Amino acid sequence: MPKISAAGLEALDKLIAETLSAGKLPGFALAVSNLDEQLYAKGAGNKTYGDPTSAQVTDESVFWICSMTKLLAAIAALQLIERGELTFDTPVSKIFPEFATPIIVKEDKTYEPAKETITILHLLTHTSGINYGFGVGALHILPEAYRHVYDAVNPHEQFFALLKGEYPEIPLVFEPGASFAYGFSSDVLGFVVEKVTGQTLEAYSRKNIFDPLGVKATYHLTAELKEKLVDLTFRNADGSIANWENRAAVIQRHPDPVYANFGGIGSYSTLPDYVTILRHLMQIEAGRDVSTPILKKETVKSLFEPKLNDAGSQAINFMAFFLVQNSAHYRNLNWSTGLAVSTNDWEGRRKTGSAFWSGWAGSWYFMDPKTGISLAFASQIVPTIDQVTFEIADKAEEIIYANLE
Template identity: 60%
Template structure:
């Protein structure tokens, strides 16, 4: 198994200076091979700029935001294995609201777009690979870092939380709005949330309960969709980067998702979970071991299913749209070689000095990143906690950490 050389560990240790210099809030970095975690380090304080606050450690909890999307996919893949759902199932089988979906023209550029009834059905496959047409809608008068309203709505009590969610998604449209005909492209949006809702409908459990019983528990991690008092004390504070590069506390400048058990009324598979970086790394290692054909204790998926997770699913037009999306959000990251598997972005060609073709990767709104490379047998998680999303310094440091790892692997 590849391991990190002493020089590699020293170079990763030196990334601490990013937090010590104030360029980045506290962070945790963890790396694994197929057998075990081979590196972990943490730097900075839980409260940015407060040297008296507790230090960030490997046990510090992060709001991992869109890194949740992979976890929701794992839950749905288990149901796929059990024959309880199929990739061809129309989503309207579970939520009739999708029978009247509409395709909106020029949704991202026209303030008053036209629309027409969708001619294709949204299927479960379209939710897995974000080709459903569901997209994140934003209020043009709100700050660009404000989360979409369905994620921050304060009241999902009542007889049907799903109906309320879809009402908020519809907004001014007569049906659920889609950016294109299902299956024809790629759009980042509420697909993973709907996938998580289907898990709840089929199992009769909340996404949190189901995941703890069938994914987090068997793997042995403490991932959660709600923060207990114990985990709250382990949480790092959210920060904000100003346009001049300076950092300050979040100070409730925009609503975030409800996070405490008494507040959470809807579990969002697209944004709603919390984890330490080593725990998320354990999930990635678990998947890599299954993919490699290891005899994995308490395996959460079959090998053939995990192989599907690493397979491309988007059309050429969908892949092109995904590459444009990644290039827009992370300009310094090579993006022309991406597709989407059944849970994350798929690298389809080797990246020089970095992950190999067949790797999966994604990130989170508040400064978290991950990848797993089955060819090299390497996985990495990096977490800080800062908005607006796609913070350039978190992207820089996670990229640099990846380059250091691949330059310093030894047998």
């Protein structure tokens, strides 16, 4: 099993030190693993940007991992499919009647009834037609359904009402299964898990994913974890960094009560804990005899298999080109039952069949089953797809693959 050479570890240390000294990022961290063990984990900077008296960011610091949550929600739903409590073909309307009569909204805002039924597979693959809303605003402002202050009285119903917005039914951008649209599918999937199990997504995930793997990932911050949470920051148009200063609402979190557990954006984790989950999945995929496997081998393999049709593939690649224009690697992408997959080798980096995604507030991860390497990198900075976080994560990957032995 490959490890990072001494020269590679030194190069990673240098990258982190140079990034910190240049002031390119607020507090950040990196964690790397092979199939056997964690190979590297280090943080840098301060919990609060510009405050040298605040806690140092370490490998034990907590990050809001945002859309890296989508993999966790997919794992929960895939477990229910393995147990026979759901199937890929289960209509979402069977669990939530609000999805019985969705509508297809056209560019002129007219609409017509959808002909196809939204299924669990559509939610897993983001082919449901549910996007992040019509006319989404600035990249540092979350959609209203995330910013809303939920109460304890049926948060699912409140969420679906926000999805409807000005329309009489749940609006879709295409017929279910016709293409790919990145959006609230994972959140709906998480609510399905809650409805089917009678538990919150936090309680279910704690019992069936987090505790069996010995990780402290969570949808609910505690006072202790909040103390370790790296503060959110903002990158100005000139590239400078500023403190967040509540410039826009985020999801509900401690000390406020959390009534809506978002499977698309709602979890928090240290990077070593998240990489522990990735390593566990890759051990299962590799046929390792692991204790307390959270999924079966054939299910894990589906996380690395493209599921989109041609239209869906074109859609995800268009989105990737728009968001990461300065990289030749984020091309020829597809989506599996939980995350994006690469359909070709990236020269000097991850191999065909690697799976990956990122998070709204500056986090990135990937799993490469051919080499056994997994990586997670995070800061806490928006607008989303911050190019500096992307460049540092990309450079770290380049160093790792150049120094495997």
